[in-house]
Amino acid sequence: MTTPLLSVRDLRVSFAAPQSKKWPWSPAKRVNAVNGVSFDLPAGKTLGVVGESGCGKSTLVRAIAGLYPPTSGDVTFDGKPVDYTNRRETNALRSRMQMIFQDPIASLNPRMNIREIVTEPLRVFRPDMTAQAQKEAVRAMLDRVGIAERNFNRYPHEFSGGQCQRIGIARALVTEPDILLCDEPVSALDVSIQAQVINILKELQKDMGLTLVFVAHDLGVVRHISDEILVMYMGGVMEHAPAADLVAAPQHPYTKALFSAVPVPDPKVTTTPEVLDGDLPSPLDLPEGCLFQSRCPRRMSRCATTRPALRHVGQSKVACLLYEPEPAAI
Numbered sequence: 001m002t003t004p005l006l007s008v009r010d011l012r013v014s015f016a017a018p019q020s021k022k023w024p025w026s027p028a029k030r031v032n033a034v035n036g037v038s039f040d041l042p043a044g045k046t047l048g049v050v051g052e053s054g055c056g057k058s059t060l061v062r063a064i065a066g067l068y069p070p071t072s073g074d075v076t077f078d079g080k081p082v083d084y085t086n087r088r089e090t091n092a093l094r095s096r097m098q099m100i101f102q103d104p105i106a107s108l109n110p111r112m113n114i115r116e117i118v119t120e121p122l123r124v125f126r127p128d129m130t131a132q133a134q135k136e137a138v139r140a141m142l143d144r145v146g147i148a149e150r151n152f153n154r155y156p157h158e159f160s161g162g163q164c165q166r167i168g169i170a171r172a173l174v175t176e177p178d179i180l181l182c183d184e185p186v187s188a189l190d191v192s193i194q195a196q197v198i199n200i201l202k203e204l205q206k207d208m209g210l211t212l213v214f215v216a217h218d219l220g221v222v223r224h225i226s227d228e229i230l231v232m233y234m235g236g237v238m239e240h241a242p243a244a245d246l247v248a249a250p251q252h253p254y255t256k257a258l259f260s261a262v263p264v265p266d267p268k269v270t271t272t273p274e275v276l277d278g279d280l281p282s283p284l285d286l287p288e289g290c291l292f293q294s295r296c297p298r299r300m301s302r303c304a305t306t307r308p309a310l311r312h313v314g315q316s317k318v319a320c321l322l323y324e325p326e327p328a329a330i
């Protein structure tokens, strides 16, 4: 079996919660944003990450990129464990692992023109390149994302959201990284522009042999671009499956509810979104058993005490006690 390009094992990220002003002596609490995520991603493939707002998707990719320090767990990149406390190592990692963000305009420096923005990563990560070689690389990269040379001296505010996202992609890919972490890159764009940006990403992935992690809350977009999909809920993985299997036959009760809400573009097909009752648990105080128990339509008594592990169900991996035999009574 080939070694995956990216391996994540039991990754956890928590943040210090703001201290209560009314009860400053109360014990400090932590927001548990990512709670034990594991996956392997082979080179050249795309992993989609989906889930409701606040389930920890952005925190997961930012922790992998080294923007948030993981609380525990291991990340292995290209066969080597990543030490996020080692600054030199993290900097070297950044040249091979780049990121694009949700708000394309805000993620570009408003004081730099487009040429300067796309040249910046080369100045940092490829100081060995001559100024002429850098200029050529920037021109070629901007050309590939469809930005004409006559616009290179213009500033981000002069471009539309879709153009800014293309510039963001050029900035991320100019150093020819191995992996691109995409944090909701098309959520802020119009639907027609979303398709253009996704097609550019897919073309570049093919040409450059890129590996992608693609975060989105729009399941339609994710299933179009992904080879495999990770479904997150309250910072944990509920299901991890090949995209086609997840769409055709979701296994976890949460995935089923999530997919039942996706509209089908066919007037003859009627869909009935499954409404989930119950409250979300607090990320400050996670339940002992299954993270989804408070809203699960298939809840059983042992869900309150046992946290299910991801286990194989056909081609998928599912974290649900429905697929775990009940232990025999002693």
Ligand SMILES: Nc1ncnc2c1ncn2[C@@H]1O[C@H](COP(=O)(O)OP(=O)(O)OP(=O)(O)O)[C@@H](O)[C@H]1O
Residues within 6 Å of the ligand: 015, 016, 031, 032, 033, 051, 052, 053, 054, 055, 056, 057, 058, 059, 060, 217, 283
């Ligand atoms: N810097 C931070 N400090 C404290 N809590 C944070 C911080 N960043 C995220 N969180 C919390 O961590 C949890 C996960 O947030 P995150 O942004 O990763 O979710 P998400 O799934 O990406 O949501 P969205 O789709 O809305 O971007 C949330 O409860 C959020 O409030």
